[in-house]
Amino acid sequence: MLRRSDIEGRLERALEGGPLPHDAETRRCLAAAGALAPGHKRSQARIQATHDAMMLAFQRTLTPVESRSDAGTSDGLEEVELHRREVALPGGGSMIVSDLEEITADRLDETVDQIATALERRSKDRQP
Template sequence: MSRRADQSERLERALEGGPIPHDEETRQMLAAAGALQPGDRRSPSRVSATREAMLREYARVQNPQETREDAGSGDGLDEPELHREEIELPDGGQLVLTDIEDITPERAAKTAARIARILNNKERDRQS
């Protein structure tokens, strides 16, 4: 039997799950065959799902929705009103409160007192 035929038979046996060959040539051929084999297989369900998604997107682009005459009016997405209140702090500073909700005098006073207490706190910052 020729050397090439012998190598071919050893490689075929090894690829079919036979015993691992001990010679270096067959090991190299197995490594090359393993490199040529794809590492992952495509799932048919994912392939079809991807294809359907592409076709849906294509159809959406080809047939855009009609523009409404009243688009943007009365849909609740109008620009909200911003409320602003300027307050003088005890040490001459100024606090500007801004909110989309009404700023009541009690809420403004409570926030100003809290900010003044933070600014007057002489304790060392424990975070730094």
């Protein structure tokens, strides 16, 4: 049986790049040392990018964006008019048609016909 100092010397020589030992106990120690060693190196650029992203998020949390007192004015959104028309569907019921553009009678009739056709197809599937 090998003494502890003898095994330590062989292991140290093997870890420094010397010849591999032939005894089983030193090989097991080398395997254990290899399992503890990291298998990959961390990229310094990726570490720095992660750090920068975390610091940026931290700074945003500390200094929130100031809200303007005139926010929402003169942005053109209040000028948009929504056109609405309520129409009766054939066979009962009503429908509200909304659009950003002007609703003409032709477009309204076409929409009512499409909805009526769809409702008619659905009602055929049901038994009275």
